Amino acid sequence: MPDQEPGPAHPERRLTTKEAAELLGVKPETVYAYVSRGQLSSRRAEGGRGSTFDAQEVASLARRNRRESAGSSASGGGELSVRTRITLxxxxxxxxxxxxxxxxxxxxxxxxxxxxxxxxxxxxxxxxxxxxxxxxxxxxxxxxxxxxxxxxxxxxxxxxxxxxxxxxxxxxxxxxxxxxxxxxxxxxxxxxxxxxxxxxxxxxxxxxxxxxxxxxxxxxxxxxxxxxxxxxxxxxxxxxxxxxxxxxxxxxxxxxxxxxxxxxxxxxxxxGAASGLAHRLIKQVLEEDDAAPVIAGELRAGRRIPGLGHRLYRAEDPRARALFARLEELPHAEPALAAARDIVDITARHTPLHANVDLALAVFTVAGGMQAxxxxxxxxxxxxxxxxxxxxxxxKERPLRMRPEGQYVGPRPPQPLPE
Structure with missing residues (x-):
């Protein structure tokens, strides 16, 4: 496939399957796969031999594939990268x-x-x-x-x-x-x-x-x-x-x-169920009136402490910080808030984890007399x-684009039929 970006094509020009495959850098079979997925449209060639493709549509798909390939490489490790205007x-x-x-x-x-x-x-x-x-x-x-x-x-x-x-x-x-x-x-x-x-x-x-x-x-x-x-x-x-x-x-x-x-x-x-685990933890701390034995029991059982840490935040989860601030306005939330503070303080002695929104949400559900x-x-x-x-x-995106490629690691064919 040429190194340069596909240039503009004449809007009325039709490409053969071979030409479309070369422009896209794929096999001819893949061109027909694009058609079946709704990513390309095709038309029977005059005389009924083979299919033809709109040159401008093929060029647009080639540019899009290149941009998405570049975005995937930039994300590191081949992870899926999705453009969005919703949340940063x-x-x-x-x-x-x-x-x-x-x-x-x-x-x-x-x-x-x-x-x-x-x-x-x-x-x-x-x-x-x-x-x-x-x-x-x-x-x-x-x-x-x-x-x-x-x-x-x-x-x-x-x-x-x-x-x-x-x-x-x-x-x-x-x-x-x-x-x-x-x-x-x-x-x-x-x-x-x-x-x-x-x-x-x-x-x-x-x-x-x-x-x-x-x-x-x-x-x-x-x-x-x-x-x-x-x-x-x-x-x-x-x-x-x-x-x-x-x-x-x-x-x-x-x-x-x-x-x-x-x-x-x-x-x-x-x-989503993480807040329920944090709810039960806070209830235990309130019953024991001490977070230390509860935390020790969780760690001894090999369980992680719910409501702590988040892979996207180095410091406290901003959602937790905002919700804790609102919870401080509720007098009946103080016991659950105190229990949450004890959980954070005790675990922070050994692990630098901050509260996440699951812990704050658990404080609210405990204080509100709700189920876990x-x-x-x-x-x-x-x-x-x-x-x-x-x-x-x-x-608004092209259909069926959320299709990562599997990396097969099983036995190589041909294998004998199972007995």
Whole structure:
């Protein structure tokens, strides 16, 4: 393949398969693979012998392949690199579309931040609503599950149920996906069973979610902290669940299916479920009235201490710092806050790890009288907005591009047939 970038081609010129393969630097079979994936269009040659390809389209694909190859090399180790305009993590801070995310969460509601991620515009006072019939359908599906079902499983079932009620779910236009997003989030929350008293089915998402998670009557300060937590957790670049969403969107799955893919990955103990482990740790410390024996027991059992450290931050997770600041405004959160401080102080004697957002979220769920799985539900509802933002972005890219090449390390063929 020539070293220079492919130049502009005459818009009416057609290339043979051999010419297209040479320009792309691939085998002729790969050219037809591009066609099957929707990355190239072809036309039968005059006389019906072979196919021809638009020269300008081939040149554009060649340039795109080169840029992506360069981006992959620059990322080091051949890791997948994805261009995005949504979230930047840099110098122990993170930004949504260039704006400090912690400042956004301090000044704007979860719904406003979600809309900012989706559209790049701020709509003060925006609210999300869903048809009661859709919420009822999702609620019936969720209520059919066993009582011990975790929130993430309930949310995944609710997303699938909502998808079946939407005949337009395969419309991947931006307007249609935004409409899906604004109804899916309240549907997910509305499908969760009430904690103890009558659930709230209108108003801000944070108010509705509280009645699904806590046995306590909500006060304005606690609702405000929950709204801040949702805003802080909306997105965090290409976390594992977000990558799963982009893979689904790259295959042109509809938004409900993309969100379902994210929910499936979120259940891992190293991702969305981490706050539940931190919740149980704080509860143990409060029962023992001393973090030292609890930490010792965890380490003796060979378990890592949940809620500490993050591979993307050298210092304290900025999400944890912002959420801890808000939690200090809640008098009933002080015991759980003190337990979290003890956990950090004791482990810091031997390992320089800072608190991450899972520990701060655990303080909130313990102080709010919630179950250990509540943090996972908060995380999932919050991150649904970010997943939609990434799906919207991925729908504008060429399809099926999220396809890394496997490095085969098994026995070389030909091998004899197994007995």
């Amino acid at each position: 993590i840099e110098d122990d801070r993170y930004y949504f579309r260039g704006v400090d995310a912690t400042e956004l969460a301090a000044r704007h509601s979860y719904e406003e931040i979600a809309d900012w991620l989706w559209t790049g515009r701020l709509h003060p006072g925006v609210t999300f609503t869903a048809p009661e019939s859709v919420i009822d359908l999702a609620r019936r599906a969720v209520n059919a599950l066993p009582e011990h079902t975790d929130p993430t499983d309930r949310l995944r079932v609710a997303a699938i149920a909502a998808a079946t009620a939407d005949p337009l779910r395969f419309d991947l236009s931006e307007e249609a996906v935004l409409g899906t997003a604004r109804t899916l989030i309240p549907t997910l929350v509305g499908a969760l069973p009430a904690a103890m008293y009558a659930p709230q089915d209108d108003g801000p998402i944070a108010h509705r979610l509280w009645t699904r998670l806590s046995v306590r009557e909500a006060d304005e300060a606690s609702l405000s902290v929950l709204d801040t937590a949702l805003g802080l957790l909306v997105d965090h670049d290409l976390a594992a669940s977000t990558l799963a969403v982009r893979v689904a969107a790259s295959a042109r799955s509809h938004a409900y299916a993309a969100v379902s893919a994210g929910l499936g990955v979120l259940e891992g103990p190293l991702h 799985t509540a943090g996972e539900a908060i995380f999932a509802v919050a991150r649904t907005a970010g997943w939609i933002a990434h799906a919207l972005e991925e729908y």
